[in-house]
Amino acid sequence: MLVQVNTAGNNNKFYELSKMPDGTTFARWGRVGGGAQSRTYPGHSSFETKLREKQRKGYTEFDGGRTVATVSAAATRHADMNRLVATGLFPAGAPTTSKNLIADLIASNRHAIGTATGGKITVSDSGAVTTALGPVSLAQIAVARRELATLRSGYSRDAVEKYLTLIPQRIKNVRETDWVTPSWCRDQDDLLDALESAVAMSAASAGDDRDDAPEPSIDFRHTLTELDKSSDEFARIAAKFDRSRNTMHAANRLALRRVWLLDDAQSPAWEKRKTELKHSRELWHGTTTGNVLSILRTGLICPPSNAGAYNTTGRMFGDGVYFSDQSTKSLNYAIGSAPGQYGRSADTGKPLMFLSDVVMGRECRSDSAISGHALVNRSRTGSDEKGRSFDSIFVRGGHCGVRNNEMIVWRTEQIKLTHLCEFA
Numbered sequence: 001m002l003v004q005v006n007t008a009g010n011n012n013k014f015y016e017l018s019k020m021p022d023g024t025t026f027a028r029w030g031r032v033g034g035g036a037q038s039r040t041y042p043g044h045s046s047f048e049t050k051l052r053e054k055q056r057k058g059y060t061e062f063d064g065g066r067t068v069a070t071v072s073a074a075a076t077r078h079a080d081m082n083r084l085v086a087t088g089l090f091p092a093g094a095p096t097t098s099k100n101l102i103a104d105l106i107a108s109n110r111h112a113i114g115t116a117t118g119g120k121i122t123v124s125d126s127g128a129v130t131t132a133l134g135p136v137s138l139a140q141i142a143v144a145r146r147e148l149a150t151l152r153s154g155y156s157r158d159a160v161e162k163y164l165t166l167i168p169q170r171i172k173n174v175r176e177t178d179w180v181t182p183s184w185c186r187d188q189d190d191l192l193d194a195l196e197s198a199v200a201m202s203a204a205s206a207g208d209d210r211d212d213a214p215e216p217s218i219d220f221r222h223t224l225t226e227l228d229k230s231s232d233e234f235a236r237i238a239a240k241f242d243r244s245r246n247t248m249h250a251a252n253r254l255a256l257r258r259v260w261l262l263d264d265a266q267s268p269a270w271e272k273r274k275t276e277l278k279h280s281r282e283l284w285h286g287t288t289t290g291n292v293l294s295i296l297r298t299g300l301i302c303p304p305s306n307a308g309a310y311n312t313t314g315r316m317f318g319d320g321v322y323f324s325d326q327s328t329k330s331l332n333y334a335i336g337s338a339p340g341q342y343g344r345s346a347d348t349g350k351p352l353m354f355l356s357d358v359v360m361g362r363e364c365r366s367d368s369a370i371s372g373h374a375l376v377n378r379s380r381t382g383s384d385e386k387g388r389s390f391d392s393i394f395v396r397g398g399h400c401g402v403r404n405n406e407m408i409v410w411r412t413e414q415i416k417l418t419h420l421c422e423f424a
Helices: 046-056 068-073 081-089 096-116 138-152 157-166 182-206 232-243 267-277 289-298 327-334 372-381
Strands: 002-006 011-019 025-031 036-041 129-131 222-226 256-264 280-286 321-323 352-359 363-365 392-395 406-409 415-423
Touching (some): 081 182, 096 289, 222 289, 256 267, 280 327, 289 352, 289 415, 327 352
Antiparallel strands (some): 002 011, 256 415
């Protein structure tokens, strides 16, 4: 497989050559993420001739979608995806009332990928994740994350060309440079998370063709138990949500409908952190429905910065996972009404939000005099009155240019997702 991504020429093309048993060469070409044309060339030397011709024109070899992991993910014997996800999330059996949640999560994951890439990456009903170059692999996504880390530090033509080859998407004019923004990088983090889960689930569902092969399965970090609406815990969470509503938020129109208790397979790491740092808060974390399946599979992810440095661009208070004690503020992220989302709430399914037990430890707190940049710098390089480093940031609404309370941690082992809440 050969590809040519040229930002100067606004090109993103592929050219695939296959040498046939009769000596002819089958060629397939087109734009990455678009349709393809094909032709058969006669002659035993046609393969080498066409290969050299395309390489002279700037095409380079690409095998990102042809790895062993990809081939297994593209196998034809796919188990029923809904059944596998249901078994992974509900080991004891999914109650009838939760069946539509499973369908919504799978559909939203596919929808998020298709929307983010302008349809240039598709997820089939069987779960196969493909582009015009072929199936998408986990190795391909890992390389894309490295290129995205480069772009997070500033525009790089080479990184753009490599990234768009690996993760094709609809860019109005790739020759421009102003579309590589911190907000775009954040959206790409979400896309790569969704892709990683989709590809991993596709590989799991492909299974093994042998008659004695074990039943395919998908491992999730979190498993779910639906709460009875008449339970004290459901009433407690509903009251907590209502107490911190804000009528100015678009999400204020929503009401709590269902709650699932989460069991985290990595709780011991969180318990250890809580024992060390002691102080914790019960906080809300909102996200679009398309991200929920990947979060349930792997947990929340804090994108790493380059060279161990903290990144203060792209999010108001730098790298980290953001929470709030104000319910509708977080729920705004689930419906696409939060700052910077530009209404990207066209997810399928009902809005979902996590309730979390977050180990805050020593909080670096805002005041009316400090700027957001200074607060972030102090939280990462400064210390409290006893000379101890900070473990989190607490931004009070009205400080640093924000209207609502924000809590940020940059170590994911300080986070335990406890409940998944659905609204309507």
